[in-house]
Amino acid sequence: MGHITFVEHDGAEHQVDIVEGKSLMQIAMDNGVPGIDADCGGECACGTCHVIIDNSWKRAVGDARDDELRMLEMTPERAESSRLSCQIQISDVMDGMIVHLPEFQM
């Protein structure tokens, strides 16, 4: 089984097993990774599941849809590789992926 590493703003790391078919937000929440609020439960309507995908893994997660991009525009710590973690479906190709957490959610 593969894993994904979440890195908090202060550098603390959390390694989480890949569960294919779940969202990145779901596996973070299921494993108690701090820093993701996910207030809307994964409906792309709150922006509180913001993460920053490590640049070397941007291709693995694909492109954001327009509704996700609109939500990300409101995110204060937005970076070039920002995504909403509820909109990323986990797959085996993400084994070893690094995901950075912002200091704050909206």
Ligand code: FES
């Ligand atoms: S959980 Fe609300 S936008 Fe992702």
